[in-house]
Amino acid sequence: MLSSPPKLYVDNVCMTFKTATGVFEALVPVTLSIPSGRFVSLIGPSGCGKSTIFNIIAGLLEPTAGKVLIDGVDATGTIGRVGYMLQKDLLLPWRSVLDNVILGMEIQGVPLREARERALSLLQRYGLSGFEYLYPSTLSGGMRQRAALLRTLLFDTDIILLDEPFGALDAQTKLQMQEWLMQLWSDFGKTVLFVTHDVEEAIYLSDEVHVMGTRPGCILESILIMLPRPRVRTSSLTPEFIAIKEHCLNLLTASAPALPEAA
Amino acid sequence: MSKANSATLASASPQYRNWLQRNRRDQIFVRVTQLAVLLVLLILWEVLPKAQIINPLFTSYPSMLWPTFLELLTATPQQASILSHTLSTVVATVIGFAAAMVLGTTIAATLWWWNSLYKVLDPYLVVANAMPKTAFVPIFYIWLGATLSIYGMSLAISLFVTILMIYSGFQSIDPNKIKLAQSFGASKGQILRKVVLPGSVPTLIATLKVNAGLSLVGVVVGEFQSANLGLGYLIQYGSQIFKMNIVMTAVTILAIVSSVMYLAISWLEAVVMRRR
Ligand SMILES: Nc1ncnc2c1ncn2[C@@H]1O[C@H](COP(=O)(O)OP(=O)(O)O)[C@@H](O)[C@H]1O
Ligand SMILES: [Mg+2]
Numbered sequence: 001m002l003s004s005p006p007k008l009y010v011d012n013v014c015m016t017f018k019t020a021t022g023v024f025e026a027l028v029p030v031t032l033s034i035p036s037g038r039f040v041s042l043i044g045p046s047g048c049g050k051s052t053i054f055n056i057i058a059g060l061l062e063p064t065a066g067k068v069l070i071d072g073v074d075a076t077g078t079i080g081r082v083g084y085m086l087q088k089d090l091l092l093p094w095r096s097v098l099d100n101v102i103l104g105m106e107i108q109g110v111p112l113r114e115a116r117e118r119a120l121s122l123l124q125r126y127g128l129s130g131f132e133y134l135y136p137s138t139l140s141g142g143m144r145q146r147a148a149l150l151r152t153l154l155f156d157t158d159i160i161l162l163d164e165p166f167g168a169l170d171a172q173t174k175l176q177m178q179e180w181l182m183q184l185w186s187d188f189g190k191t192v193l194f195v196t197h198d199v200e201e202a203i204y205l206s207d208e209v210h211v212m213g214t215r216p217g218c219i220l221e222s223i224l225i226m227l228p229r230p231r232v233r234t235s236s237l238t239p240e241f242i243a244i245k246e247h248c249l250n251l252l253t254a255s256a257p258a259l260p261e262a263a
Numbered sequence: 264m265s266k267a268n269s270a271t272l273a274s275a276s277p278q279y280r281n282w283l284q285r286n287r288r289d290q291i292f293v294r295v296t297q298l299a300v301l302l303v304l305l306i307l308w309e310v311l312p313k314a315q316i317i318n319p320l321f322t323s324y325p326s327m328l329w330p331t332f333l334e335l336l337t338a339t340p341q342q343a344s345i346l347s348h349t350l351s352t353v354v355a356t357v358i359g360f361a362a363a364m365v366l367g368t369t370i371a372a373t374l375w376w377w378n379s380l381y382k383v384l385d386p387y388l389v390v391a392n393a394m395p396k397t398a399f400v401p402i403f404y405i406w407l408g409a410t411l412s413i414y415g416m417s418l419a420i421s422l423f424v425t426i427l428m429i430y431s432g433f434q435s436i437d438p439n440k441i442k443l444a445q446s447f448g449a450s451k452g453q454i455l456r457k458v459v460l461p462g463s464v465p466t467l468i469a470t471l472k473v474n475a476g477l478s479l480v481g482v483v484v485g486e487f488q489s490a491n492l493g494l495g496y497l498i499q500y501g502s503q504i505f506k507m508n509i510v511m512t513a514v515t516i517l518a519i520v521s522s523v524m525y526l527a528i529s530w531l532e533a534v535v536m537r538r539r
Contacts (some may be wrong), residue, residue, distance in 0.1 A: 058446050080448035084496045094461045094538065104447040107457070135538060155447060 005038040005072030007191045008057070012121070013066035015052055015217075024053050025216040029066065032210065034193070039185055041194045041202035042207045045252065047108045049217025050195045051087060054101055056082040057193070070159065080108075083152040083160040087167070089144045091136035097124065097147050098132040104155035105132070115154075122150055127180065142173040146180065153184065159191045167197060174198075175233075178205060182230070199248045200236060203227075211248055213255035220251050267426075274520035316393025317473035323507040328515055333507040335497075343492055349516055356520075364471065366418070367425025372455060374426070375433045380456040392423035396481070400488045413485035413493070421474040428473065432466025433459050468532045473526040483517065492495055 010032040017024045027049045034040050042050050050094045055061035056118055057068055059079040068076045075081050083104070091100045098119055105115040117154050123132050136144060145165055152160050165181075166174045178201065185192055196202050202209045223244060227235055235241055275314070303323045312319035323331075335345035370439070374381040396419045403412035436459050446456050486495025494513045502510030 025293060060442060084443075084446040085440055085444070086443055088439055090437070090440055092440065092458070092461070096466065103444070103457070105280060107444060107447040107449045107453055 005250045006033045008034040011067040013056055013063045016064045020029045027107055029071045029215045030219055033208040037189050038207045039192045041206040042212055043196055043199060043202045044212030045214050048212045048214035051163055056162050058082055068071055069185060073166045083155040084155045085148055085162045087153040089148040089153055089238055093136055096133050096135060096209055100150045101147055101149060101154060119154055132229055141169050199245055203244050308327055323511040327508050328512050331512040346498050348492060348494050351492045355413050355417055355482040356478045359414050359481055362418050362476050363421040363425050363474055368423055369428055370426050371429035374430050392427055396420045397484050400484055404488050413482055416485035419479035421477040425470055428470045430465060432463040432490060436462045466525045471528050479521055505524055
């Protein structure tokens with residue numbers, strides 16, 4: 001086991017942005033080592049550089065220093081090695097759900113017929129049957145997120161990055177979507193990186209949670225979540241779960257800049 | 264869509280049905296008022312000159328439009344039929360208008376592709392757009408001759424505004440959508456074809472609306488100068504021999520032509536936007 005490289009290795013990645021007022025340090029060395037098939041979450045206050053890390057892993061942004069290795073091979077600045085679901089669902093309003101979902105395959109040059117066939121069976125299996133030929137504007141928030149996530153999945157990479165996919169959903173829908181995502185993850189065995197603001201969500205879903213701090217963005221602590229799978233809702237009531245949650249919240253509050261009035 | 268609508272109607276609460284009915288009544292009221300305004304204007308136009316409150320020599324009467332039209336319908340050795348005049352104007356407008364759309368979109372796409380080209384050309388485009396293009400009518404006449412100068416005018420008057428509108432439409436595409444396509448490994452051409460162009464369809468339609476009117480202006484102004492055919496020429500001719508009947512009939516046909524173009528574009532808009 002030790003001999004094979006991790007699926008994804010983020011090696012001392014730093015990022016500074018040049019801004020009007022000077023330079024802004026968004027990330028000081030961040031290192032992540034993620035074995036194949038893991039579900040890993042990043043949590044942290046907004047502005048701590050979570051999306052920036054994702055942009056770097058996806059190859060859309062060149063880090064100021066450091067490397068991204070996939071299967072031990074340098075993939076820094078290489079586009080197309082990971083499926084990336086951006087923070088907004090970004091469904092194209094002029095395409096039907098089906099044609100939205102095949103966008104990645106289409107860009108990769110998969111023939112339309114084949115792409116649609118593959119997508120149809122997936123849409124039907126994962127809760128979007130009957131929605132295939134509708135336009136995104138007619139879909140609820142949860143359905144839109146499903147479509148966006150399936151689009152990412154159909155791009156067919158081993159690693160997928162999900163940037164706050166459930167951030168804008170109501171609590172009830174969010175719980176459903178978590179179960180749905182767990183189903184997908186166990187069916188496809190992808191390596192998942194998941195960004196969320198919600199500590200409970202991170203712990204419930206993940207094998208590992210990395211708690212990030214801000215100014216500059218860094219990883220404060222990496223926590224292995226040893227809770228047994230499959231997890232159930234009541235898992236969150238166990239003492240282990242509560243202890244982990246408390247620990248994470250402490251890290252987040254300790255790192256948060258003191259505000260005069262807000263809690 | 265319509266099936267879904269009627270289903271909602273059938274199962275609607277009485278309040279909702281009332282609301283729909285009231286809405287419908289409001290719409291009808293607006294339409295009726297619009298027609299009434301038109302009617303009042305026509306009546307004033309008829310009555311005021313008849314009562315000698317204004318000089319009929321200057322205005323003609325609406326009741327003269329139809330007889331004048333019938334009179335102009337037959338071609339004479341000196342004068343083509345009014346239908347030929349109308350057709351000539353419409354054809355020139357459509358050509359100028361289509362050329363402006365195609366050329367304008369192509370140029371906007373080129374500017375989008377090479378941003379530095381845009382930076383260089385930006386002030387020229389803005390100035391060219393602000394120029395009174397009609398000042399070029401005599402120049403175009405010398406350069407291009409009688410027929411081509413009309414097409415040229417129709418193109419020139421709408422080209423720059425087309426470029427600027429479509430380019431700014433391209434610029435306003437959500438950068439995250441472009442980022443999404445990039446994350447799938449899209450080339451610049453793919454981004455243009457799959458995200459930027461289809462995302463700019465509302466802009467293209469807005470530009471069509473602006474251009475339909477502008478191209479017509481370009482054609483008519485061009486015809487004032489150079490043609491022996493076209494509604495612009497007919498207006499010019501009618502005013503020179505002081506026959507306001509002819510002028511007003513030609514102007515009325517122009518109004519009808521622009522209404523038809525407007526309706527055609529609205530219809531196109533409805534068809535395209537239904538799928539969003
Ligand atoms: N292109 C950029 N130029 C300048 N600053 C940026 C840029 N992108 C992100 N930042 C800054 O970097 C920080 C991290 O951003 P981001 O990764 O989006 O945070 P998060 O996703 O954790 O909320 C923020 O303070 C943001 O303002
Ligand atoms: Mg973010």
